[in-house]
Amino acid sequence: MEEGVRVVGRVPEQGRGRGRGVGAEGMDQGVRGEHTHGEVPAARAVVRRASVRGQVLDALRHALVSGELRPGEVYSAPVLGERFGVSATPVREAMQRLAVEGAVEVVPNRGFRVVRRGERELAELAEVRALIEVPVVLRLARTVPGERWGELRPLAEATVRAAASGCRATYAEADRAFHRGVLSLAGNGELVRIAEDLYRRAQWPLVGGVGADLLADAAEHVALLDAVVAGELDVVRGVVGEHFAGV
Known part of the structure; x- marks a missing residue:
């Protein structure tokens, strides 16, 4: 394995070289x-x-x-x-x-x-994600109280910080957590599970680059919350459409 690979959150050593498994x-x-x-x-x-x-x-x-x-x-x-x-x-x-x-x-x-991901496969995964998440988010915007959405602000702000860091992996986890938080408002565990599976599959390799694209993506999370809390459903539809167009 190349020296460039680094382990984040390194696991503790467990008998390396002694043939002793975990436990x-x-x-x-x-x-x-x-x-x-x-x-x-x-x-x-x-x-x-x-x-x-x-x-x-x-x-x-x-x-x-x-x-x-x-x-x-x-x-x-x-x-x-x-x-x-x-x-x-x-x-x-x-x-x-x-x-x-x-x-x-x-x-x-x-x-x-x-696995190598072709452009067509990534586009298909993005389309399926949009088909699942867009109508759910729009329904939640109409039915879930603004204060519940407000509770997601720390997750949205975390995506902004992650995007600014320029680390694709850090952003991917923050982005996943925000989308999970939004979909969890529906109270449907199967929906969250399926959406997360699609999200992870679309991350190999990560869609999009670092820098401006991720910063714009993260800014849309904040804009979505602002619009929902303010009850501006037309703005919500515009932000959601733009957000998933770039998935």
């Missing part, structure tokens, strides 16, 4: 009889393993969106695991999740290849 200490103690309730250390090991896998998954997503893991390149779980300070197992499990999301594909006996 091995807890399992060893159980074997030696140091715990009278065998179920407890086993459950703790499962929680620790899930936590490490989640941290690895977050780090891989960041590397994908930032372009540090490059489309078309193949990366092996053992090499990535060595860099992250964990065994290959949580890396492989995280990569399997990314394969489900369409970010990578399995290459037998080699590892995982980062």
Whole structure:
């Protein structure tokens, strides 16, 4: 793996080079009889393993969106695991999740290849997102009280700061959180899940560039909230149409 790849939120080292997977200490103690309730250390090991896998998954997503893991390149779980300070197992499990999301594909006996996104595929994903989110946002603008929308302002302001930072991966997460917050107003968990899946699939690689485009995108989040709180539905329709035209 290239030296340029950096791990954000680096996971703690878990027995690198000793062949001990996550939670091995807890399992060893159980074997030696140091715990009278065998179920407890086993459950703790499962929680620790899930936590490490989640941290690895977050780090891989960041590397994908930032372009540090490059489309078309193949990366092996053992090499990535060595860099992250964990065994290959949580890396492989995280990569399997990314394969489900369409970010990578399995290459037998080699590892995982980062998927190349064609312009047509990205345009199709953007169209589907617009078909789902635009009518929902317009309905919520008419039916959800302004104070509920006002609670989303910290999320909108976070996207502005993220856009100003120039970091694509940071902006992607802030943008995702804002859209999740908006759709959550509908009280439909399935809607949020489907929208987030589409969002993540559209991020490999990230659509749009850094700088002015992201700043304009983030500014539309603030403008949307301002218009909804003010009850200016015509402005809301204009902002939403412009926003999703650039998705």
